[in-house]
Amino acid sequence: xxxxxxxxxxxxxxxxxxxxxxxxxxxxxxxxxxxxxxxxxxxxxxxxxxxxxxxxxxxxxxxxxxxxxxxxxxxxxxxxxxxxxxxxxxxxxxxxxxxxxxxxxxxxxxxxxxxxxxxxxxxxxxxxxxxxxxxxxxxxxxxxxxxxxxxxxxxxxxxxxxxxxxxxxxxxxxxxxxxxxxxxxxxxxxxxxxxxxxxxxxxxxxxxxxxxxxxxxxxxxxxxxxxxxxxxxxxxxxxxxxxxxxxxxxxxxxxxxxxxxxxxxxxxxxxxxxxxxxxxxxxxxxxxxxxxxxxxxxxxxxxxxxxxxxxxxxxxxxxxxx
Numbered sequence: 156x157x158x159x160x161x162x163x164x165x166x167x168x169x170x171x172x173x174x175x176x177x178x179x180x181x182x183x184x185x186x187x188x189x190x191x192x193x194x195x196x197x198x199x200x201x202x203x204x205x206x207x208x209x210x211x212x213x214x215x216x217x218x219x220x221x222x223x224x225x226x227x228x229x230x231x232x233x234x235x236x237x238x239x240x241x242x243x244x245x246x247x248x249x250x251x252x253x254x255x256x257x258x259x260x261x262x263x264x265x266x267x268x269x270x271x272x273x274x275x276x277x278x279x280x281x282x283x284x285x286x287x288x289x290x291x292x293x294x295x296x297x298x299x300x301x302x303x304x305x306x307x308x309x310x311x312x313x314x315x316x317x318x319x320x321x322x323x324x325x326x327x328x329x330x331x332x333x334x335x336x337x338x339x340x341x342x343x344x345x346x347x348x349x350x351x352x353x354x355x356x357x358x359x360x361x362x363x364x365x366x367x368x369x370x371x372x373x374x375x376x377x378x379x380x381x382x383x384x385x386x387x388x389x390x391x392x393x394x395x396x397x398x399x400x401x402x403x404x405x406x407x408x409x410x411x412x413x414x415x416x417x418x419x420x421x422x423x424x425x426x427x428x429x430x431x432x433x434x435x436x437x438x439x440x441x442x443x444x445x446x447x448x449x450x451x452x453x454x455x456x457x458x459x460x461x462x463x464x465x466x467x468x469x470x471x472x473x474x475x476x477x
Contacts, residue, residue, distance in 0.1 A: 169472065177464045180259045184457055199453075202446040209391050220384045221454040224377055225252070231293075231373035232271075235286045238362045239279060249466040250274050256463030259456075267291075276473050282358055289359075289367070293374040295413065301378055302410025309403040313436045381455060382406060388447050396437050404433050 189197075203209050233247035242250075254270035261267075271287050272280035309315065385405050389396065396404075408430050415429075434444045 169470075173467050173470060176257050176260075176467050180256050180460055180464060183259060184460065188453075188457075198442070199446050199449050202442060203450075206392055213391055217384060217388065217450075217454055218458070220380060220387070221458060224380045224384070224455060225459055227373050227377040227380065231290055231370055231377070232287075234366060234369050234373065235290050236283070238286060238366055239282050240275075246274075249469070252459055252463035253466030253470055254463075256460045256467050259460055273470075274473065285358060286362075289362070290370055290374070293367075293370045294377065296371070297374040297378040298409055298413050301382070302406045302413075305403040305406025306410060308399070309407045309433070312400065312403070315433065315436060378409075381451070382409065384454070385447065385451055388450060392443055392447060394437075394439055394443070396439075400437060404437060408433050 229244065229248050229251045232251045233242055233244060236242050236247070250271055254267045254274075255264070257270040258264040258267035268284045268287050272283045275283050382402065382405050386398070386401050389401055394401075411429050411433075430448050431441050431444050435441070
C-alpha cells in the first residue's frame with residue numbers, strides 16, 4: 156500500500172511539474188510578445204502588412220526553413236545518441252523539442268542537459284549530458300567560426316565600435332577553462348574528480364570519429380539555414396544590402412549575442428539590441444531590425460516550443476528496473 160501511495164505521489168508530482176513547465180513557457184512567450192515595452196507583436200503585424208513581398212506563401216516558406224532548421228537539430232541528436240544506443244527519429248524529435256521547451260526558463264537553456272538526460276536510464280544520464288554538450292559545442296563552434304570570419308569582414312568595412320576587451324576576455328576564459336580542465340585531469344590533488352573526468356574522457360574517446368564529424372556537419376548546415384533565413388527576411392523587407400555585407404552583419408550579430416549570458420525572456424531583446432547597432436551601420440531602421448529579429452524568434456523559438464510543450468506533457472520517466 157505504501158509503495159502504491161508513493162508511486163501515485165510520484166506520478167502526481169511529475170504531472171504538476173510538466174504542467175508548471177508548459178505554463179511557465181507559455182507565460183514567458185506571452186509576456187515577451189504582448190507585454191514587453193520594447194516591441195509588441197502588434198507592431199510586428201503592422202510592419203508586416205506594409206511590405207507586399209511578405210505574403211502567405213513567403214511566410215509558409217519561412218516556416219519550412221524553420222522546420223528544416225529543427226529537422227537538422229533532431230537528426231544531429233539522433234546521430235549523437237547512437238554512440239550509446241539507437242533511437243527512432245520520432246523519439247529524437249520528442250526529446251529535442253521537449254527538452255527545448257523545458258529549458259526555456261533556464262539561463263542559456265542550461266536546463267536542456269538535465270531534461271534530455273531524464274529520458275534515459277540513470278546509468279546513461281552522464282553520457283547523455285556529455286553527448287548534449289558535444290552537440291552544443293559543435294553548434295557554438297560553427298557560430299564562432301562563421302561569426303569570427305564575418306566580424307573581421309564587417310570590422311574592416313564598417314569600423315564598428317565593439318568592446319574588443321570583452322570579446323578577448325571571452326576567448327581567454329575558454330582557453331583558461333581548457334587549461335584548468337587539463338590541470339585537474341593531470342593533478343593528484345583532485346582524486347575523486349580526476350576519476351570521474353577520466354571516465355568521461357574515456358567515454359569521449361569511444362565516440363566514433365564519424366559521429367563527431369557528422370555532428371559538426373549538421374551544426375554547420377543548421378547555422379547556414381537559419382542565417383540565410385535571416386537574409387531572406389531582409390530581402391522581404393526590401394533591404395537590398397549586398398549579400399557579403401548582410402551575411403557579415405548576420406554572423407557578427409549571432410556571434411556577439413551567443414557570448415552574452417541570458418535567459419529566454421531576454422533572448423530576443425539581447426539579439427535585438429545588438430542587431431539594431433550592427434544593422435544600423437548598414438542604414439536599416441530600428442523598427443525594421445526589431446521586426447526581423449522578432450519574426451526570427453517567433454519562427455525558431457516560439458513555434459518549436461509550442462510543439463515541444465506537447466512532448467513535455469507526454470513525457471514519462473524511463474523504467475529504472477531495466
